[in-house]
Amino acid sequence: MNNREMLERSLRAVWHPCTQMKHHELLPLVPVARAEGAWLIDFEGNRILDAISSWWVNLLGHGNPRINAAIVRQLQTLEHVMLAGFTHEPVVRLSERLAALAPGRLGHCFYGSDGASAIEIALKMSFHAWRNAGREAKTGFIALENSYHGETLGALSVTDVPLFRDTYAPLLRNCARVPSPDARLAEPGESARDFALRCARALESHLEAHAHQTAALIVEPLVQCAGGMAMHDAEYLRRARELCSRFEVHLIADEIAVGFGRTGTLFACEQAGIAPDFLCLSKGLSGGYLPLSVVMTSDSVYAAFYDDSLARGFLHSHSYTGNALACSAALAVLDILEEDRVIERNRATAAQINKATAPLRDHPQVRNFRNQGMIWAFDAADASPQFARDFFNRAVASGVLLRPLGNTVYWMPPYVLADAEIEFLARSLEQLMQ
Numbered sequence: 430m431n432n433r434e435m436l437e438r439s440l441r442a443v444w445h446p447c448t449q450m451k452h453h454e455l456l457p458l459v460p461v462a463r464a465e466g467a468w469l470i471d472f473e474g475n476r477i478l479d480a481i482s483s484w485w486v487n488l489l490g491h492g493n494p495r496i497n498a499a500i501v502r503q504l505q506t507l508e509h510v511m512l513a514g515f516t517h518e519p520v521v522r523l524s525e526r527l528a529a530l531a532p533g534r535l536g537h538c539f540y541g542s543d544g545a546s547a548i549e550i551a552l553k554m555s556f557h558a559w560r561n562a563g564r565e566a567k568t569g570f571i572a573l574e575n576s577y578h579g580e581t582l583g584a585l586s587v588t589d590v591p592l593f594r595d596t597y598a599p600l601l602r603n604c605a606r607v608p609s610p611d612a613r614l615a616e617p618g619e620s621a622r623d624f625a626l627r628c629a630r631a632l633e634s635h636l637e638a639h640a641h642q643t644a645a646l647i648v649e650p651l652v653q654c655a656g657g658m659a660m661h662d663a664e665y666l667r668r669a670r671e672l673c674s675r676f677e678v679h680l681i682a683d684e685i686a687v688g689f690g691r692t693g694t695l696f697a698c699e700q701a702g703i704a705p706d707f708l709c710l711s712k713g714l715s716g717g718y719l720p721l722s723v724v725m726t727s728d729s730v731y732a733a734f735y736d737d738s739l740a741r742g743f744l745h746s747h748s749y750t751g752n753a754l755a756c757s758a759a760l761a762v763l764d765i766l767e768e769d770r771v772i773e774r775n776r777a778t779a780a781q782i783n784k785a786t787a788p789l790r791d792h793p794q795v796r797n798f799r800n801q802g803m804i805w806a807f808d809a810a811d812a813s814p815q816f817a818r819d820f821f822n823r824a825v826a827s828g829v830l831l832r833p834l835g836n837t838v839y840w841m842p843p844y845v846l847a848d849a850e851i852e853f854l855a856r857s858l859e860q861l862m863q
């Protein structure tokens with residue numbers, strides 16, 4: 430198999446996600462034969478630095494020997510069994526470990542296979558918990574402007590990215606939108622924190638009027654990733670937590686993109702010192718190996734379903750719920766994060782990346798250079814519609830996978846970049862901005 434053949438066969442047989450397939454008449458696909466560490470390698474041996482962690486899922490490098498070994502070990506005993514009526518060691522151990530690590534007391538883990546299904550689960554569970562408590566009027570959800578929570582119909586209802594949402598609007602449920610505390614939207618002279626407080630007051634006014642018919646507020650803690658790596662002050666989360674408690678509305682933290690160290694702490698909520706009522710995790714959960722997601726919730730939500738009546742139970746399911754291979758990958762990820770003190774080590778890596786990319790901060794074409802943990806972004810002055818595609822193509826041609834969101838260029842690399850790779854990334858970014 431060579432690059433050309435792979436590409437032609439793929440375009441005939443595979444409908445690629447998030448893609449206008451006709452654009453591939455001009456743009457080549459990138460065929461990947463294998464991958465190691467932070468590198469993707471094509472069929473002719475060309476190497477591309479995966480600076481976006483393969484859509485934000487890969488934490489510890491491709492082909493990580495310890496994750497590989499854990500999956501192989503699991504494969505020799507049990508690949509999968511249905512989780513309704515059955516249980517197995519990897520899912521029990523993973524649930525116990527996550528419960529010990531998550532903020533607050535989120536001791537009940539409900540599994541799905543991808544991020545969007547975790548959001549569906551959290552929305553349904555929140556609504557159903559209120560219903561079981563006799564609060565049938567609580568059927569509404571509040572999301573932030575510019576939010577992204579996935580693309581199945583329920584998740585898309587709480588998503589506010591026009592490109593993904595507008596076409597399907599007639600299929601979606603109405604959902605309330607409150608201002609995003611995106612620090613870029615602060616008035617001149619207004620701090621990120623003051624702006625966060627102003628946005629929290631808007632949330633408060635909304636809740637004053639609508640809390641009685643609202644089941645939950647859903648947020649992406651610290652960084653709205655798909656909405657253009659929009660970063661906000663942790664104060665917003667503290668206020669949102671207080672308001673949700675005061676107005677009896679669940680708080681759903683969607684940490685699908687930001688969990689597992691991405692923002693500098695294991696979970697982003699830790700930086701606000703808060704615990705949500707539902708914590709949604711996926712992407713990095715399995716280190717980018719296998720589809721797995723989980724919704725973690727509290728004793729009180731769990732208790733709302735615990736009853737003799739079948740219909741008061743949470744009757745949601747997915748065929749691959751709690752897949753043993755995926756859980757074993759997740760356990761290996763948690764082992765590595767802990768044994769190698771990865772989050773601590775990331776502080777040094779982040780400092781080095783900041784140093785190497787410092788010249789970009791003053792670049793005349795660069796606006797709003799920002800960083801949170803292991804996420805960096807800036808907005809290019811060139812906001813033309815072709816910018817993202819052109820930049821992606823030029824980046825791939827120069828050996829780096831960077832895929833801007835509109836005119837926002839970002840990198841969120843796996844946590845394994847070596848010095849030379851950091852230099853390569855920084856010099857590539859500079860050249861691409863010339």
Ligand SMILES: *Cc1c(COP(=O)(O)O)cnc(C)c1O
Nearest residue numbers: 543544545577578579683685686
């Ligand atoms: C990616 C993402 C989702 C959806 O996850 P999928 O696995 O792509 O369905 C939901 N929320 C956030 C914040 C995400 O980044």
